[in-house]
Structures are given as C-alpha cells and as structure tokens.
Amino acid sequence: MRASSPHRANLLGLAFMTPAMVLLLGFFFLPVVLTSVFAFTNMSTATGISGGSYVVTGNLLRSLTDEGLDAKTIDALGQSNYVIDQAGLERARAAGVDAKFVAEIAERLKDRSFTSSSAFERELKTLPSRPTRVRDLKIAAGAFEQSVLNVRYASRGEMEAALSHMLENPPEGAIERIATASYTGWTWTTDNFKNLAIAPDTWRIVGNTVFYVVLTLAFNVAVGLFLAITTFYLPPAGSGFFSVLWLLPRITPVVLYAVMWKWFTWEDGFVFNIAQDLGLPAFNYMKGSVASAWTVVILVNGFVGASFGMILFSGALKAIPVQQLWASEVDGASRWQQIRYIILPQMRWPILFVTSYQTLSLLSSYEQIWLTTNGGPGSTTTIWALEAFKTALNNYTGNLQYGLGAAMALVLVAVGLVLSIVYLRLFRFDEMMSKPKIEF
Amino acid sequence: MTVLPRLKSAILATALLASTATFAMAKDVTISVWAGGTGPTNDYRIEAIKMAAGVVERQAKIRGEELTIKIEAQTWTGWDDFKQAVTLAAESKKAPNIIVSGHEDIGPWSQSGLLRPIEDYVDFDAWPLNQLYPNLIDVSSYDGRIWGIPQDAEARPFFFSKSHLKAIGYSDADIEALPAKVESGEYTLYSMLDDAKKMQDAKVVEPGKGFMPRPNNGTDYWQFYQSFGGEMIDAESGKLVLDRQALTGMYQFFVDAVEKGVVPATYLGMTWDTWHQAVAGDKAGIWHGGTWHKAEWEAKWGLKDFFGQMQYSLIPAGNEKGRANTITHPLVYLLSTGGSDEDATLAAELITTASEPYINALHAVKSGHLAIGSAEASIPFYANDRWTSAATEGLLPKANAIPNNSDFGVVWKAMYKGLEASWTKTNSVADAVKAVETEVRNALGDKIVIR
Numbered sequence: 001m002r003a004s005s006p007h008r009a010n011l012l013g014l015a016f017m018t019p020a021m022v023l024l025l026g027f028f029f030l031p032v033v034l035t036s037v038f039a040f041t042n043m044s045t046a047t048g049i050s051g052g053s054y055v056v057t058g059n060l061l062r063s064l065t066d067e068g069l070d071a072k073t074i075d076a077l078g079q080s081n082y083v084i085d086q087a088g089l090e091r092a093r094a095a096g097v098d099a100k101f102v103a104e105i106a107e108r109l110k111d112r113s114f115t116s117s118s119a120f121e122r123e124l125k126t127l128p129s130r131p132t133r134v135r136d137l138k139i140a141a142g143a144f145e146q147s148v149l150n151v152r153y154a155s156r157g158e159m160e161a162a163l164s165h166m167l168e169n170p171p172e173g174a175i176e177r178i179a180t181a182s183y184t185g186w187t188w189t190t191d192n193f194k195n196l197a198i199a200p201d202t203w204r205i206v207g208n209t210v211f212y213v214v215l216t217l218a219f220n221v222a223v224g225l226f227l228a229i230t231t232f233y234l235p236p237a238g239s240g241f242f243s244v245l246w247l248l249p250r251i252t253p254v255v256l257y258a259v260m261w262k263w264f265t266w267e268d269g270f271v272f273n274i275a276q277d278l279g280l281p282a283f284n285y286m287k288g289s290v291a292s293a294w295t296v297v298i299l300v301n302g303f304v305g306a307s308f309g310m311i312l313f314s315g316a317l318k319a320i321p322v323q324q325l326w327a328s329e330v331d332g333a334s335r336w337q338q339i340r341y342i343i344l345p346q347m348r349w350p351i352l353f354v355t356s357y358q359t360l361s362l363l364s365s366y367e368q369i370w371l372t373t374n375g376g377p378g379s380t381t382t383i384w385a386l387e388a389f390k391t392a393l394n395n396y397t398g399n400l401q402y403g404l405g406a407a408m409a410l411v412l413v414a415v416g417l418v419l420s421i422v423y424l425r426l427f428r429f430d431e432m433m434s435k436p437k438i439e440f
Numbered sequence: 441m442t443v444l445p446r447l448k449s450a451i452l453a454t455a456l457l458a459s460t461a462t463f464a465m466a467k468d469v470t471i472s473v474w475a476g477g478t479g480p481t482n483d484y485r486i487e488a489i490k491m492a493a494g495v496v497e498r499q500a501k502i503r504g505e506e507l508t509i510k511i512e513a514q515t516w517t518g519w520d521d522f523k524q525a526v527t528l529a530a531e532s533k534k535a536p537n538i539i540v541s542g543h544e545d546i547g548p549w550s551q552s553g554l555l556r557p558i559e560d561y562v563d564f565d566a567w568p569l570n571q572l573y574p575n576l577i578d579v580s581s582y583d584g585r586i587w588g589i590p591q592d593a594e595a596r597p598f599f600f601s602k603s604h605l606k607a608i609g610y611s612d613a614d615i616e617a618l619p620a621k622v623e624s625g626e627y628t629l630y631s632m633l634d635d636a637k638k639m640q641d642a643k644v645v646e647p648g649k650g651f652m653p654r655p656n657n658g659t660d661y662w663q664f665y666q667s668f669g670g671e672m673i674d675a676e677s678g679k680l681v682l683d684r685q686a687l688t689g690m691y692q693f694f695v696d697a698v699e700k701g702v703v704p705a706t707y708l709g710m711t712w713d714t715w716h717q718a719v720a721g722d723k724a725g726i727w728h729g730g731t732w733h734k735a736e737w738e739a740k741w742g743l744k745d746f747f748g749q750m751q752y753s754l755i756p757a758g759n760e761k762g763r764a765n766t767i768t769h770p771l772v773y774l775l776s777t778g779g780s781d782e783d784a785t786l787a788a789e790l791i792t793t794a795s796e797p798y799i800n801a802l803h804a805v806k807s808g809h810l811a812i813g814s815a816e817a818s819i820p821f822y823a824n825d826r827w828t829s830a831a832t833e834g835l836l837p838k839a840n841a842i843p844n845n846s847d848f849g850v851v852w853k854a855m856y857k858g859l860e861a862s863w864t865k866t867n868s869v870a871d872a873v874k875a876v877e878t879e880v881r882n883a884l885g886d887k888i889v890i891r
Contacts, residue, residue: 045527045549045552045849046549046552046847048552048553050531052552052553053553057584058583058584059678062677063887066677117559118564118565121563121565134561134566134788135560135785135788138561150557150583150584150585184551184553194882195879195883198878198882199875199878199882200871200878201857201861204861267714284710287706287710288704289706290864293706374709375709376706376708376709376860377707377708377709378708378709378863378864379857379861380706380864395853396520396656396658397848397852398519398520398523398526398527398541398545398548398849399849399850399853400523401850
C-alpha cells in the first residue's frame with residue numbers, strides 16, 4: 001500500500017478548515033471591513049447608505065448665496081417655469097397623457113407660460129378633457145416644467161447637463177460647484193474621529209466604560225473562582241446542584257433575564273418591598289439612583305459572566321492531580337494554603353482566558369444595559385457600545401448617524417485588539433503554549 | 441344574407457371584449473401603512489386609511505371598476521424602533537407605501553430620497569385638503585415643497601392638580617385665573633417650583649412628586665428652551681439656532697427644581713406607566729404632557745373627572761426674555777418612494793379621503809388630538825367635545841412647531857444629552873452647555889447659528 005502524499009493531507013486539512021474560514025470571513029472580517037468603510041464617511045439617515053442623487057433645493061440656493069454665488073445664477077436656478085411649447089407637448093405625449101387632452105392644451109394654451117405649478121394646474125382644470133385623477137393632471141403639468149429646482153437627477157452628468165441648459169453664460173466653474181453642492185449622498189471624511197476626540201462627552205463615556213468593564217470583570221473572575229473552588233470542596237451531589245443553579249443567569253434568555261431583574265428591583269418589586277418592611281429607603285433601584293443603577297448593571301452582567309467563569313474554572317480544577325492535594329494535607333496544609341499554593345498557580349491559563357474573553361465581550365455588549373437601565377438615569381450608565389448602537393441605529397429623534405456610530409464601533413475593535421495583545425504578553429501565553437520541556 | 445352573420449359576429453366580439461374588459465379591470469392592490477407612536481387610543485391613524493379604502497372601492501365600483509384594496513398595517517407604540525424600521529426598510533427598498541410619522545422626519549427623509557413629495561399626487565385646491573389649517577401645511581412642507589398631509593395636531597400643556605392647589609391656599613377663582621396669569625408671564629416656571637414645594641411641604645404630595653415633567657426625551661423639552669427665550673430657527677436666514685443663554689436658563693431651571701427637592705436628580709428614564717399612574721391618580725402636584733394624554737388617562741388610568749381634577753395652561757415663561765408657549769407636533773401622512781407610481785397614486789388618494797373632516801374627527805376626539813382643518817373644527821361631534829374645542833381655541837393658536845430641517849436631529853440629540861448630564865449633576869450647567877455647543881459646532885459648522 002502506498003502512503004498518502006503530504007500534499008493530499010494538506011488539502012484535506014484545508015478542506016476541513018474551509019467552513020471555519022468562510023464563517024470567519026462572513027461574520028468577522030466582512031463586518032470589520034464594512035465598519036471601517038462606514039467609519040470614514042458622513043453617512044446618516046439624511047444621506048442614506050446606498051448613495052445619493054443631485055437636487056437643487058431652496059435651502060441649497062440659500063447656502064450658495066451665503067457662499068457668494070452671483071445673484072443672476074441663483075435667480076435663474078430658483079425659477080420654476082411652465083412653458084407650453086412643442087417640446088413640452090411631445091414630452092406630454094411621451095409620458096402617456098391622453099391625446100385629446102394634449103390636443104386641447106396645444107390649441108388653447110400654446111406659447112403661454114406660467115410661473116407656478118398651481119397657476120398652471122388651475123388653468124389645466126378648465127379644459128374639457130381634463131383627467132379625473134389628480135396624479136394624471138400633475139403628470140401632464142410636469143411635462144411642461146422648465147426648471148432644475150427640486151428635480152432629482154440620478155447622476156452628476158444629468159445634473160450638469162440640466163444646469164448648462166438652464167444657465168446662460170454661467171460664471172467660470174459655477175456648474176461644477178453647484179453640481180457638487182447639490183449631491184445628497186454621503187462623502188468620505190475623517191471628521192468622525194476628530195469630533196469624537198474633542199467632544200467632552202467622549203471622555204465621560206470612556207470613564208463609564210472602564211468603570212463598568214473593570215468592576216464587572218472583577219466580579220466575574222472573583223465570583224466565578226469562588227464558586228468553582230467552593231463547589232470543588234463540596235460532595236459531588238451538592239456541587240452538581242449548585243453548579244446548575246449558578247448557570248441559570250447564563251441559560252435564561254436575555255430578555256426574560258432582564259425582565260426578572262426588573263421585577264426584582266422595580267417599584268413594588270421584591271427588593272422594594274423588603275426594604276420597605278425593614279424601614280430602609282425603598283425606590284426603583286434600577287433607575288432611582290446612580291449608585292444603585294450601576295450596582296444593578298454590574299450584577300446583571302456579573303452573574304452571567306460568573307457562571308461562565310465557574311464552568312471553566314471547575315473544569316480546570318478537576319485537571320489538577322488530586323495527589324498534590326493529598327500530599328499537602330499530609331504536610332498539614334490548610335484549605336487556604338491549598339488554594340493559595342496549589343490551586344491558584346495552576347489556574348493561570350483559565351484565568352487568562354476568562355479575563356481576556358470577558359473583557360472583550362463586556363466591551364462590546366450593551367444588550368443587558370439597554371434592556372435594564374437603558375443607560376440611565378440620565379445617561380449615567382451609558383457605555384461606549386450602547387452609545388455607538390444608539391448613535392448608529394436606535395434613537396428617539398430617528399437621526400441615525402451610521403458614519404459616527406461605525407467610527408465608535410471601530411474604536412472598540414481597535415481597543416479590543418490592543419487589549420488582546422496586552423493580555424497575551426501579560427500572561428506569557430507563548431510560554432504556556434510552548435512544547436513541554438520533558439517528553440512524555 | 442351576409443349582414444346577419446356579420447352582425448352576429450360583431451355582437452359576439454363586443455360581448456367577448458366587454459367580458460375581458462371587466463376581467464382586466466378587476467384589480468387587487470395592497471397598500472402598506474406603518475405608524476409610530478400609535479397605541480389603542482389612536483388606532484384611527486390606521487383605521488382612517490381602512491375607511492378611506494372602503495370609500496375608494498365604492499367609487500371604483502360606481503365607475504365600473506372592480507377594485508379591492510388590502511391595507512397591511514403595522515404600528516409601533518414608541519419612536520426609536522419605528523424610525524429605525526422605516527429607515528432600514530427604505531434602505532433595503534422595502535419601505536411601506538404610507539408612513540405616519542412626526543413632521544420633523546421630512547427633512548432627513550426627503551433628502552435621502554425616501555419620500556415622494558405628496559404635492560405631486562394630491563390637489564390642495566380641492567376638498568378636503570383646501571380646508572386644512574395653513575400653518576399645518578407649513579409644518580408638512582420642507583424646502584418649498586409639501587411632503588406630507590397633517591394627520592393630527594395637538595398642544596402640550598402644563599397641568600395642575602386642583603385639589604393640591606387648593607391645599608396650598610388657592611381659591612376656585614385663583615385656579616380659574618391661573619392660565620391667564622401664565623400667559624401674561626406673571627406666573628413663571630419659578631412660581632411653579634414654589635407652588636410644587638409648598639404642596640410637598642403641606643404633605644399633600646410625596647417628596648419628589650411636586651413637579652413631574654415628561655419622563656423621557658420628547659418635543660416637550662424644547663418648550664422650556666422657548667420659555668427662556670430660545671429660538672430653534674432663524675426666521676430670516678432659515679438656519680438652525682442654538683441660543684446658549686436660553687439653554688443655560690433651561691438646564692439651570694431643572695437643576696434648581698432638583699435642588700428644591702420637587703423632582704429627583706435621577707428622574708429622567710422613569711417609565712411612562714409610573715408617570716401616568718401618579719398624574720392621573722392625583723399623586724402629582726404639577727406636570728406637563730399632551731392634550732392626547734387626557735384620553736389615555738381616562739381609558740387606562742381611571743381618570744373620571746378631568747375638568748374637576750386638573751387645570752391646564754401654556755408652559756409658563758422662565759424669565760423675562762422668554763414667553764409662555766406650547767409646541768404642536770403634528771404627525772403627517774407621508775408617501776414613500778417604495779412601490780410603483782400607480783400604488784403611490786392610490787395611497788395618496790386614500791390619504792386624501794382619510795383627511796375628510798368626518799373621518800379625521802374620529803381620531804381627534806378619540807385620542808384627544810386637535811382638528812387639522814377648519815371644517816373639522818365645526819363638526820358637532822368635535823365642536824361639542826369640551827376638551828378638543830377648549831384646546832383648539834385656547835392652546836392651538838399659541839402653538840408653534842419644531843423646525844423641519846435635516847440637521848435638527850443632531851441639535852436635538854445634543855440638547856437632550858446636555859439636559860440629562862446637568863439634571864443628574866454629571867456635568868455642571870456651564871459644562872453641559874459647552875458640550876452641546878462643541879458637539880453641534882463640530883457636526884454642523886456654519887449650518888447653525890450659535891448665539
């Protein structure tokens with residue numbers, strides 16, 4: 001039998017890797033690339049995402065006046081004329097306007113002109129064959145319009161052609177300038193980052209985010225470790241029960257979990273009633289004070305992370321050779337000494353993993369906060385990811401700033417990458433992953 | 441001999457042609473309508489379109505056409521999710537035919553090409569659009585074009601608990617005279633804070649419930665900016681305006697309210713239910729809301745005697761630079777660029793028919809909103825409703841609207857963030873104003889006038 005060639009083995013490996021690579025490409029690289037692209041634009045609800053068109057509007061004329069475009073050009077652009085000429089009649093026929101109606105327009109209104117659509121439409125309504133539907137009348141009127149004002153052109157070329165047709169002897173470069181200013185879509189810019197850097201609000205949200213991540217992370221790791229070690233020393237039946245109990249926050253659907261916290265901390269909720277019975281201040285703990293709101297936010301996320309930590313730490317604990325613990329007991333070590341000198345030193349890898357994984361997931365998670373305090377009271381518990389989400393996708397005024405929101409998200413990606421590298425260095429990841437010095 | 445068969449075939453051909461014509465005219469059209477801010481008391485935003493569809497179907501039948509209109513409606517109680525849904529649906533070319541939203545969305549949505557100008561589809565010289573209030577048409581216009589048809593109007597008044605006013609020494613006559621004192625500027629926001637404090641001291645309302653403003657973001661907060669002399673738009677240049685002095689006055693007012701103990705520092709973000717329960721249950725001293733809240737309080741929160749329990753007025757002036765005011769925030773029917781021109785034409789016809797005074801009055805009276813036209817205001821069903829007619833005469837003529845401008849959202853967001861920051865004492869008033877100024881200056885440059 002012939003041994004399979006190493007090339008084939010490589011190809012097979014690649015084939016096995018393909019699904020993972022496709023997923024990585026689709027769910028990580030592509031979003032990051034798109035976020036990076038969006039971040040360098042001024043995309044918003046007003047500019048749209050898929051590109052704009054070219055329109056000369058009243059407001060545009062006003063700003064062009066402010067910028068010093070000559071009055072004659074502005075005047076010409078602002079005019080709206082309805083001229084009944086041969087070209088107009090042909091356009092009307094081409095637009096499908098009833099032939100009889102067109103004939104009446106030609107007969108009774110030829111060579112007349114109107115300065116407003118309403119005046120022209122009023123005149124059209126006097127004709128015997130006028131259409132019954134309003135829209136048909138408007139289409140007929142529109143065929144005679146000779147104006148660029150408020151007309152949407154799909155391309156720059158069309159706008160420039162229309163401008164050249166409208167303006168007699170425009171000043172040098174005026175057409176290009178007007179066409180550029182009339183664009184309604186997004187443009188490339190680095191302003192998002194500049195604005196983020198100088199906005200006073202930025203540093204407040206950064207502060208909130210650091211506060212939230214550090215405290216929640218500390219809670220995750222400390223409580224996760226505590227739970228893992230205490231269940232480790234419990235008899236197996238009891239430890240199994242407690243492990244399942246502590247898993248509840250993680251396996252409960254996030255919306256239900258948030259609703260349960262609301263019942264727990266809301267006015268007339270569980271804590272409220274107990275506090276009232278004990279004569280303590282009873283109020284809406286989730287939103288009623290900044291300190292209690294932060295406590296709720298940290299606990300809500302903390303318990304989810306703690307159960308995650310507990311599973312990993314429990315697994316790691318079981319891998320510690322039990323003989324080491326027996327030996328230490330023979331030497332008279334206390335429980336604390338066992339934890340301090342045997343267990344913790346062997347937990348470096350899982351602690352590294354939980355810390356780095358949780359830092360990154362806390363940095364980018366906002367859903368629990370959104371569903372509980374929603375960043376309040378005021379905006380005191382607003383963190384970076386929540387602010388990015390609200391800026392880009394969800395706010396009361398409906399002013400979705402995709403560009404600015406993406407820039408905020410990109411900052412988060414960059415911070416995440418930097419932190420990952422720092423963690424790897426700090427915990428000497430390469431040493432842990434290197435080949436053992438003794439061959440087994 | 442030859443005539444008869446020819447006649448026969450001609451008759452047969454005509455009959456065949458006629459039958460195919462009937463088949464060709466049978467038409468099923470689906471029109472989708474999405475509405476934000478719509479709960480059980482304002483279901484006529486959608487129902488009116490359904491009623492209009494019935495009328496248009498009958499008109500078609502009389503013309504000999506077989507037309508069936510199916511209305512696919514979707515409503516949202518809030519605004520955040522609704523506006524997100526509309527914007528993203530439009531980006532993926534799935535926008536509904538008709539959108540019912542706040543008029544301020546016309547600015548950004550028209551720029552992005554999400555909307556068809558409704559003036560290209562309807563006749564404002566003909567009934568029922570020719571009796572709409574001109575100021576509401578202005579509110580539905582942007583950049584010289586009319587983009588929407590007003591669906592309702594409202595005012596956002598101040599409310600006072602009559603029993604709590606009496607508890608601090610007001611007589612019936614004093615309470616009656618209060619709205620006039622507010623309007624003249626004699627009774628200011630600070631007089632109101634004093635009264636709220638007195639109510640708390642007299643223990644008729646709990647601490648922190650003397651003054652219960654709107655619990656979250658809304659047009660209402662611009663009223664306080666106006667109370668301190670702020671303007672949102674420069675009438676002459678049409679540019680947005682940020683008045684630092686007015687913003688300072690407004691932020692300081694809420695900080696003072698917190699310091700007086702009549703409203704908590706952590707008030708913003710409270711749920712609507714808690715607020716409704718307190719104000720409708722006479723647990724609050726003074727608050728502000730909308731004309732439509734009366735309908736909600738009666739339908740859901742057990743309010744029995746509105747006029748016996750509450751007094752209402754304009755939002756008082758804050759200082760001598762400001763004025764007593766109220767803001768109307770009409771919702772408008774908008775036509776999206778989604779669907780065919782034929783569908784849009786039908787959708788516009790439905791909107792026009794739904795604006796018929798008898799139909800719109802159903803929405804106005806049921807939801808506590810105000811008439812959109814003069815004919816509607818004189819329909820007995822509307823005119824004989826004490827609240828709608830009182831608000832139409834007493835409040836609506838003094839109401840102004842927020843500007844339609846594609847950049848106004850940026851200013852609004854910054855204004856509210858600053859309010860949150862100063863109210864919760866995260867920032868000082870001066871720093872909050874500075875932050876707003878920096879944010880809007882960076883974002884808008886010379887598109888905004890900062891005074």
